[in-house]
Amino acid sequence: MSGAGPHVLYLDHHATTPVDPRVMAVMEPLFTERFGNAASHTHPIGWRAEAVVEVAREQIAEALGAGDPRTIVFTSGATESNNLALLGAVRASRRERPHVVTVATEHPAVLDPCRVLEAGGVRLTVLPVADDGLVDPAAVAGAIDDDTVVVSVMAANNEIGVLQPLDEIGRLCAERGVLLHSDAAQAVGKIPLDVEELGLDLLSVSGHKLYGPQGIGVLYVRRQKGGKRVRLEPLQYGGGHEWGLRSGTLPMPLIAGLARAIELAQAEREEEGARLAKLRELLWMELRAGVPDLLVNGHPTRRLPANLNVALPGARAEALLSALHDVAISSGSACSSARPGPSHVLRALGLSDERIACSIRIGLGRFTTEDEIHRAGGRIAEEARKLREGAPPPADPSGGVR
Numbered sequence: 041m042s043g044a045g046p047h048v049l050y051l052d053h054h055a056t057t058p059v060d061p062r063v064m065a066v067m068e069p070l071f072t073e074r075f076g077n078a079a080s081h082t083h084p085i086g087w088r089a090e091a092v093v094e095v096a097r098e099q100i101a102e103a104l105g106a107g108d109p110r111t112i113v114f115t116s117g118a119t120e121s122n123n124l125a126l127l128g129a130v131r132a133s134r135r136e137r138p139h140v141v142t143v144a145t146e147h148p149a150v151l152d153p154c155r156v157l158e159a160g161g162v163r164l165t166v167l168p169v170a171d172d173g174l175v176d177p178a179a180v181a182g183a184i185d186d187d188t189v190v191v192s193v194m195a196a197n198n199e200i201g202v203l204q205p206l207d208e209i210g211r212l213c214a215e216r217g218v219l220l221h222s223d224a225a226q227a228v229g230k231i232p233l234d235v236e237e238l239g240l241d242l243l244s245v246s247g248h249k250l251y252g253p254q255g256i257g258v259l260y261v262r263r264q265k266g267g268k269r270v271r272l273e274p275l276q277y278g279g280g281h282e283w284g285l286r287s288g289t290l291p292m293p294l295i296a297g298l299a300r301a302i303e304l305a306q307a308e309r310e311e312e313g314a315r316l317a318k319l320r321e322l323l324w325m326e327l328r329a330g331v332p333d334l335l336v337n338g339h340p341t342r343r344l345p346a347n348l349n350v351a352l353p354g355a356r357a358e359a360l361l362s363a364l365h366d367v368a369i370s371s372g373s374a375c376s377s378a379r380p381g382p383s384h385v386l387r388a389l390g391l392s393d394e395r396i397a398c399s400i401r402i403g404l405g406r407f408t409t410e411d412e413i414h415r416a417g418g419r420i421a422e423e424a425r426k427l428r429e430g431a432p433p434p435a436d437p438s439g440g441v442r
């Protein structure tokens with residue numbers, strides 16, 4: 041089941057994932073017969089909703105290795121979590137000229153708030169990556185100075201899937217007494233991740249990347265680090281929910297869904313990761329059979345098991361995607377719908393414009409089957425071969441509406 045319709049093979053799971061039916065089953069009654077506002081303290085309907093939220097908070101804290109459930113702050117998604125972490129930490133710092141360190145391949149939901157801070161007078165260091173997409177922990181260490189408030193390094197990249205060396209970076213940030221934030225939107229439930237083991241102070245999670253609902257996320261906010269508490273300035277003010285860090289009525293059904301989604305992803309992570317890695321290998325072989333000179337973008341092994349980002353030389357992604365009406369994948373440049381143009385991630389790897397233009401991102405998922413991989417691999421290779429041979433592209437039966 042791809043869930044994307046009878047004719048479309050959905051292999052774009054970095055963009056979003058379908059809600060798992062087991063998650064849907066938990067949420068459904070909470071919208072209707074078991075509704076409630078968790079902040080209504082004067083009656084049982086409110087108490088009931090509050091209990092749902094607090095159980096979910098405990099489950100999520102446990103899954104992230106956080107211990108204290110009060111470290112879990114509910115937000116609308118990873119974009120908001122990243123903004124709250126970065127703007128919040130810098131605005132709460134007492135440094136005269138605060139400094140922030142991040143990496144060139146971060147998602148715009150990290151890079152843009154950093155640029156906003158920079159425009160407001162904050163010093164910003166954006167570290168480069170090697171041609172495999174990895175940042176050098178020694179470069180992070182070298183960038184930290186006495187004014188550094190926060191270092192932000194993503195756990196897994198949303199385009200090339202590479203896994204940054206967070207453990208080493210966590211150790212050195214702890215030694216230097218600097219906050220470490222990680223955008224883990226693509227990583228939670230996909231790779232082992234424990235905020236204590238990694239020494240993380242702030243961690244962003246998104247529901248819709250792990251078979252939970254859209255519109256819900258978490259910011260993990262460490263409560264204590266060597267006697268130090270992570271202080272954040274809120275982005276919005278109102279009813280004082282979430283310890284004043286994020287005012288607004290809690291979306292109780294989505295919160296319960298997120299907790300169930302994380303629980304399932306963690307419980308099935310190892311087995312599912314192995315299954316996806318096998319399917320990815322199969323896809324790689326299918327593609328290579330049709331396009332023998334294809335190239336992998338990013339580190340060949342240190343990446344999410346479900347991610348494949350490849351350049352198909354001579355087949356421009358734009359033309360390929362419009363020829364593939366039946367396979368949902370994205371181009372290397374499709375990191376944000378509002379931002380056309382070459383992918384900043386692939387550029388940061390130092391790839392040529394030509395290679396970037398011929399790159400596609402494929403994200404396998406929980407409901408992807410072996411049969412789908414054979415069909416998708418065959419179709420991608422077939423259309424790529426046609427483009428390489430200079431055949432005119434087929435007419436678009438959708439009339440160009442995609």
Ligand SMILES: Cc1ncc(COP(=O)(O)O)c(C=O)c1O
Nearest residue numbers: 117118119147149198223225246
């Ligand atoms: C790495 C990364 N960070 C942040 C986001 C934004 O997450 P959300 O859609 O939950 O705001 C995404 C999703 O596009 C992502 O892949």
